[in-house]
């Protein structure tokens with residue numbers, strides 16, 4: 145499948161900082177839109193239906209799977225998560241750049257479907273720091289943190305399958321890396337179209 149526009153996929157172990165990085169990236173880059181996933185997990189902290197996720201029951205989720213409504217879906221940390229076609233297809237058809245914030249299983253499914261998608265894996269600087277970030281966030285029960293820490297080792301072992309790996313030690317540095325990846329991809333895509341105006345547009349030089 146191919147649409148105009150770029151597709152970025154950001155994955156990371158829980159707590160590595162991908163939501164914070166993607167949020168900051170979106171604030172800096174008006175040309176980028178994020179997909180809001182569906183999940184069967186309960187809202188956490190201040191999360192709102194339709195803002196962080198579309199929160200639905202496991203039964204609703206399964207019906208959507210059967211109706212083929214997801215580009216990708218996966219079971220992560222005991223809950224179901226998926227990227228609905230409806231949430232991004234229209235934007236992608238319009239040639240807008242879209243970013244997906246999903247787990248590694250979903251990222252690899254997306255690469256199968258859209259080989260031009262750029263896959264970025266965010267690494268924490270250490271296991272200790274990952275645990276501290278999950279704990280400091282203050283919205284995750286201890287047993288859930290343990291489960292996520294155990295899964296983090298499985299997830300990090302998949303990092304080599306991604307196009308880029310960004311270490312989120314100093315937040316601003318990781319954000320800079322992410323911005324550079326987005327910028328480079330836009331430029332590459334525009335230059336493949338061999339038009340000066342699309343290259344200038346990708347460089348924000350109208």
Ligand SMILES: Nc1ncnc2c1ncn2[C@@H]1O[C@H](COP(=O)(O)OP(=O)(O)OP(=O)(O)O)[C@@H](O)[C@H]1O
Nearest residue numbers: 157158159160161162163164277281312313314315
């Ligand atoms: N570079 C950093 N240094 C210190 N703390 C950070 C850094 N990046 C993110 N954090 C903090 O770590 C916590 C986890 O970040 P965040 O919620 O963005 O992780 P996540 O990867 O999206 O997790 P999840 O997959 O569970 O949603 C947050 O409290 C966030 O403010």
Ligand SMILES: Nc1nc2c(ncn2[C@@H]2O[C@H](COP(=O)(O)O)[C@@H](O)[C@H]2O)c(=O)[nH]1
Nearest residue numbers: 158181217218220225226227245246247250
């Ligand atoms: N495969 C997918 N994974 C997703 C999607 N949306 C989020 N996620 C990933 O789930 C875990 C846990 O998230 P949390 O919000 O419960 O902490 C994390 O790795 C997310 O990236 C999705 O649509 N598909």
